[in-house]
Amino acid sequence: MRPTVRFLSDQLIEQIxxxxxxxxxxxxxxxxxxxxxxxxxxxxxxxxxxxxxAYFTPDxxxxxxxxxxxxxxxxxxLGNEAVDLSDMNVNFTPGSSAINxxxxxxxxxxxxxxxxxxxYTKLMASLEHIASQSTAMVPADVHEMISDSYRLxxxxxxxxxxxVTGAFTIEAFEIMKELQxxxxxxxxxxxxxxxxxxxxxxxxxxxxxxVTSQNVIDCARYSIPxxxxxxxxxxxxxxxxxxxxxxxxxxxxxxxxxxxQLSNPGSPVLYGGSPAVFDVRYETTPMGDIGTMMxxxxxxxxxxxxxxxxxxxxxxxxxxxxxxxxxxxxxxGATLAALSGINNIAGPGMLDFESCFSLEKLxxxxxxxxxxxxxxxxxxxxxxxxxxxxxxxxxxxEHLLISEHTMxxxxxxxxxxxxxxxxxxxxxxxxxxxxxxxxxAAEQVEALVTQHQPVGLSETVLxxxxxxxxxxxxxxxxxxxxxxx
Amino acid sequence: MDTLQQLSENMQKxxxxxxxxxxxxxxDEGCEPKTILDDALVGGMAVVGYKFKKHEIFxxxxxxxxxxxxxxxxxxxxxxxxxxxxxxxxxVTGTVQGDQHDIGKNLVGIMLKGAGFEVxxxxxxxxxxxxLDAAVSEKAIVIxxxxxLTTTMPVMRKVIALAHERNVRDQLKFIVGGAPMSKEYAQKxxxxxxxxxxxxxxxxxxxxxxxx
Ligand code: B12
Numbered sequence: 001m002r003p004t005v006r007f008l009s010d011q012l013i014e015q016i017x018x019x020x021x022x023x024x025x026x027x028x029x030x031x032x033x034x035x036x037x038x039x040x041x042x043x044x045x046x047x048x049x050x051x052x053x054a055y056f057t058p059d060x061x062x063x064x065x066x067x068x069x070x071x072x073x074x075x076x077x078l079g080n081e082a083v084d085l086s087d088m089n090v091n092f093t094p095g096s097s098a099i100n101x102x103x104x105x106x107x108x109x110x111x112x113x114x115x116x117x118x119x120y121t122k123l124m125a126s127l128e129h130i131a132s133q134s135t136a137m138v139p140a141d142v143h144e145m146i147s148d149s150y151r152l153x154x155x156x157x158x159x160x161x162x163x164v165t166g167a168f169t170i171e172a173f174e175i176m177k178e179l180q181x182x183x184x185x186x187x188x189x190x191x192x193x194x195x196x197x198x199x200x201x202x203x204x205x206x207x208x209x210x211v212t213s214q215n216v217i218d219c220a221r222y223s224i225p226x227x228x229x230x231x232x233x234x235x236x237x238x239x240x241x242x243x244x245x246x247x248x249x250x251x252x253x254x255x256x257x258x259x260x261q262l263s264n265p266g267s268p269v270l271y272g273g274s275p276a277v278f279d280v281r282y283e284t285t286p287m288g289d290i291g292t293m294m295x296x297x298x299x300x301x302x303x304x305x306x307x308x309x310x311x312x313x314x315x316x317x318x319x320x321x322x323x324x325x326x327x328x329x330x331x332x333g334a335t336l337a338a339l340s341g342i343n344n345i346a347g348p349g350m351l352d353f354e355s356c357f358s359l360e361k362l363x364x365x366x367x368x369x370x371x372x373x374x375x376x377x378x379x380x381x382x383x384x385x386x387x388x389x390x391x392x393x394x395x396x397x398e399h400l401l402i403s404e405h406t407m408x409x410x411x412x413x414x415x416x417x418x419x420x421x422x423x424x425x426x427x428x429x430x431x432x433x434x435x436x437x438x439x440x441a442a443e444q445v446e447a448l449v450t451q452h453q454p455v456g457l458s459e460t461v462l463x464x465x466x467x468x469x470x471x472x473x474x475x476x477x478x479x480x481x482x483x484x485x
Numbered sequence: 486m487d488t489l490q491q492l493s494e495n496m497q498k499x500x501x502x503x504x505x506x507x508x509x510x511x512x513d514e515g516c517e518p519k520t521i522l523d524d525a526l527v528g529g530m531a532v533v534g535y536k537f538k539k540h541e542i543f544x545x546x547x548x549x550x551x552x553x554x555x556x557x558x559x560x561x562x563x564x565x566x567x568x569x570x571x572x573x574x575x576x577v578t579g580t581v582q583g584d585q586h587d588i589g590k591n592l593v594g595i596m597l598k599g600a601g602f603e604v605x606x607x608x609x610x611x612x613x614x615x616x617l618d619a620a621v622s623e624k625a626i627v628i629x630x631x632x633x634l635t636t637t638m639p640v641m642r643k644v645i646a647l648a649h650e651r652n653v654r655d656q657l658k659f660i661v662g663g664a665p666m667s668k669e670y671a672q673k674x675x676x677x678x679x680x681x682x683x684x685x686x687x688x689x690x691x692x693x694x695x696x697x
Contacts, residue, residue, distance in 0.1 A: 099635055099665045111635075138636075144635060144638075145636065147635060148636070168636045169583065169636070203585060204588075209585040209609075235545075236588070237588060280545060281543055283589075283592060353664070355665075
């Protein structure tokens with residue numbers, strides 16, 4: 001049996017959805033994008049051009065729910081299937097778009113450079129329990145107008161895994177699409193084998209900015225998957241109660257769903273989000289709060305009820321260093337997320353309210369992901385019945401260390417973590433230098449990065465990617481890109 | 486307990502009706518409007534700020550107190566103007582061009598208003614020209630800029646450069662905030678202060694306006 005957790009009854013889910021639909025139809029959504037307003041108007045939403053409000057209809061909502069696919073897959077840059085976003089399948093992806101990196105040497109957070117990014121993406125290539133990469137940090141040594149597309153470029157150059165990303169402007173979408181076309185070869189192949197997911201955020205309460213709503217329709221046009229990241233902040237930009245915040249999240253996410261499904265019915269989407277409770281002492285949006293995590297799991301239940309694959313920013317921490325808080329908040333989130341069957345769990349590597357990335361944490365979190373995946377594989381009998389012969393064998397042989405049954409199921413039943421997790425007895429741990437978690441993780445980072453192998457893309461494709469990126473950089477006055485090889 | 490003390494305590498508890506009543510009572514008792522403002526209202530808000538920092542009360546309580554303060558200010562303002570005492574000062578706020586994040590900026594605005602400042606909020610995606618046009622036409626003393634994206638924070642430098650160009654830099658103070666910002670960055674772009682949250686922003690504006 002796959003272990004699961006539920007926070008909402010079916011009845012409560014249906015009530016939340018009904019309330020959200022009422023908000024969409026009666027209160028409407030403020031959308032600062034004329035093309036999107038026109039699109040909704042064409043489908044008989046009432047549009048108030050003065051206030052930029054679109055009043056949805058039950059028909060628009062039903063139609064977009066019917067059109068949206070219940071699952072989709074991501075493919076790596078070589079075209080192999082890599083991520084299955086369906087049913088209760090669980091996949092991990094690193095937290096995204098950090099402003100800073102936690103420098104292991106100094107233990108200070110600082111702006112990331114291209115070198116840091118390359119190290120990250122090389123590391124991602126070898127972390128086997130994190131299925132996709134994300135554009136995890138924003139390198140500060142390139143022009144800010146290319147800092148979103150340049151991350152995607154570096155990711156494609158050094159790691160074959162699919163990429164969870166997003167554009168910071170309307171203009172950046174074009175180059176980010178071109179980079180993907182250079183990898184896939186044609187629009188048709190890109191649509192058939194998605195390589196990326198774009199995060200697109202509504203603004204609480206019930207608004208879409210020009211940029212993010214345009215990103216949704218641009219993605220839909222090329223069947224590039226979109227994840228909606230609605231962020232109600234309970235008690236501040238949303239009702240204080242978890243249920244009230246969930247109503248808002250549902251309404252905002254359904255409005256995004258309509259935008260993509262009306263522009264291109266059937267284009268892939270994830271029912272995602274990043275809600276948070278608001279800490280009224282520090283004026284912050286804690287991702288490690290238990291209420292935040294409960295909302296993530298609960299909206300995923302709503303998404304599944306609506307027949308959509310889901311995503312959440314969960315399994316990350318607000319700690320500033322790789323400390324016990326970082327560990328417990330991350331594990332708690334990852335565990336709950338997996339038990340909820342959230343299909344794409346975004347968090348590994350992230351600290352400090354989604355603003356600081358740590359490579360050492362990423363290596364630790366890779367272990368958390370592995371354990372969590374082992375957990376959801378559940379407890380299943382494996383040639384366990386009848387039990388009598390096995391126990392007769394144990395009594396006869398005095399141990400089961402080399403039993404056929406042990407040899408057959410050792411790897412499947414027991415997850416043995418990498419060297420970051422300390423499992424030595426105290427004497428051995430001392431003899432090996434009494435190293436801390438941070439030191440072990442840092443060593444692992446270096447070891448894995450050193451082992452990195454070039455990606456399997458052809459020299460022609462790699463060349464195309466580089467010339468696309470160089471042209472884009474020149475457009476913004478950068479004569480050359482930073483040295484990365 | 487004298488009226489001013491009662492007034493201060495009711496304001497701290499967020500009892501707007503009582504604050505209006507007690508402000509009127511203090512005026513009727515012949516108290517100087519400036520004394521009511523400084524001793525009861527501004528003094529009371531200082532206590533509120535202190536308790537907030539100590540986690541004795543939380544943000545909603547601070548806002549309730551601020552609203553209550555307004556109830557008193559509404560009565561005092563005409564008298565202060567009559568006495569030729571300038572109102573406490575104007576701040577223009579906005580999120581810089583290209584940036585849609587406004588939650589933090591709004592919170593700063595709410596807290597500044599609570600502390601008695603006039604706030605002209607230009608919203609999100611604000612161009613350098615708009616910041617300066619508004620600051621000049623509104624006769625603001627402080628411009629508060631917010632940026633949450635590494636891609637939009639350079640706009641702040643442009644706003645300050647434009648202030649130099651228009652020869653108004655000296656009459657304005659620039660305060661900045663948002664997740665990618667830091668003290669160092671604020672210094673680098675020639676801003677006057679960086680504030681990490683709304684409560685510290687209020688303290689900072691008080692310093693600037695006091696000096697003004
Ligand atoms: C909520 C949020 C959003 C909401 C914003 C809603 C709104 N109306 O503001 C939505 C969902 C719309 C959003 C959108 C996007 N976001 Co956003 N967002 C956040 C998040 C999670 C929290 C910000 C917040 O509101 N915090 C709560 C408030 C109270 O705190 P605050 O803003 O820091 O403000 C306080 C202080 O900084 C200070 N302060 C702030 N401003 C000012 C101004 C003055 C004058 C003073 C004195 C003080 C001051 O006082 C405030 C009160 O304490 C941050 C993460 C983070 N760590 O900040 C990401 C974050 C800023 N977003 C990010 C991104 C990437 C985006 C998008 C580009 C995503 C996308 N692809 O669509 C879009 C941006 C589109 C655009 N062009 O602007 C990144 C930035 C990455 C980078 N390197 O720049 C972050 C860091 C998250 C992440 N890792 O991905 N986002």
